[in-house]
Amino acid sequence: xxxxxxxxxxxxxxxxxxxxxxxxxxxxxxxxxxxxxxxxxxxxxxxxxxxxxxxxxxxxxxxxxxxxxxxxxxxxxxxxxxxxxxxxxxxxxxxxxxxxxxxxxxxxxxxxxxxxxxxxxxxxxxxxxxxxxxxxxxxxxxxxxxxxxxxxxxxxxxxxxxxxxxxxxxxxxxxxxxxxxxxxxxxxxxxxxxxxxxxxxxxxxxxxxxxxxxxxxxxxxxxxxxxx
Numbered sequence: 001x002x003x004x005x006x007x008x009x010x011x012x013x014x015x016x017x018x019x020x021x022x023x024x025x026x027x028x029x030x031x032x033x034x035x036x037x038x039x040x041x042x043x044x045x046x047x048x049x050x051x052x053x054x055x056x057x058x059x060x061x062x063x064x065x066x067x068x069x070x071x072x073x074x075x076x077x078x079x080x081x082x083x084x085x086x087x088x089x090x091x092x093x094x095x096x097x098x099x100x101x102x103x104x105x106x107x108x109x110x111x112x113x114x115x116x117x118x119x120x121x122x123x124x125x126x127x128x129x130x131x132x133x134x135x136x137x138x139x140x141x142x143x144x145x146x147x148x149x150x151x152x153x154x155x156x157x158x159x160x161x162x163x164x165x166x167x168x169x170x171x172x173x174x175x176x177x178x179x180x181x182x183x184x185x186x187x188x189x190x191x192x193x194x195x196x197x198x199x200x201x202x203x204x205x206x207x208x209x210x211x212x213x214x215x216x217x218x219x220x221x222x223x224x225x226x227x228x
Contacts, residue, residue, distance in 0.1 A: 011128045012039045014055060016048035016074070017063040017090060022113060026061065026090075029117040036124060045069030052082045058128045061111075063090045075107050086127035109133025109178075109212060123178070130196075131180035132211035157220035164202060169223055171198045175211050176218025177225055 013030055015038055017023050027038045039055055042048035046068040052060055060078060062071035069077075075087045086108040108127040111120055123133030161169050167188075174184045181199060185192040199211070208214050218224050 009035065011036045011059060011124060012055070012057040013037065013124060014040050014042065014048060014052055014057040014060045014085075016042040016045065016061065016066065016071070018043050018066050019063075022063075026120065029120055030124065033121045033124075036121065043067075045071060045074035048074050049077050049081065052078055052085055056082055057085055059086050059088060059124050061088050061090055061124075062107075086130075088123060088127055088133050107212060108210060126178050126180050126183075129180035129182055130211075131183070132175060132178055132215045134176075134178055134212060134215045153220050154222065157217050158222070160206060160217065161221045161223065164205065168198060168202050168205075171195065172202050172214060172218050172221075173223035173225055175199060175202075176215040176223060178215070 013036060015023055015026055015030075017026070020043075023041050027041065030036045030038050039057055040051045042051055043066075045062070045066045048060065048062060048066075049069065060082075062074055064071040066074070071089055075089065078085055078087055088109040088111055089107050090113050091110050092113055109123055109132050111123050111133055126133050161172060164172065170188065171184060174187060179187065181192050181195045184190070184199075185195045188195070199214075203209075203211070203214060206214060206217065208217075215224075
């Protein structure tokens, strides 16, 4: 179970990428954000798994393409060995072929390396609180790479969510927007424990393992609020 964080708690992050300049840039952004600390860096997936097992960070940012052990394999190992660590994949648009595979790796989100630094900070905080980090740009690419029949997928998605209650669909849409349980609770004027129950119920009814899979369905079904 993810721990809840406010600015009074420090979110620890492990950063894994084989490009030193990118690691430096990401670390600079995160270390400048209140309540976030990069506690270690790794240049490959195998080192990332080793460090995560020892440090047990709250969030692990993994590049998809790394030597020795790629990000997808590392994410799968972390899901088993350090399940309390939320994994976020760092992607580029050229990684489309890998992103769909990552949906089943246990990743809690996908962020673009070229994205807005604020999106990186928001994403790290969201997954640390049990949410999903999935930018609209990445979501659109994921949906595209999952299949060419977008109309058909949209119809199928709407049929699946039709079985949910109105409130469950509302919660699913906010999960798709990347909101944490605490943020959803504030948006809907609910107790956070109630939101956790809704999210668990929605995942179970849809047969999903994680919030990212639910977020993709929310986009396909058109449930994500436009203002988000």
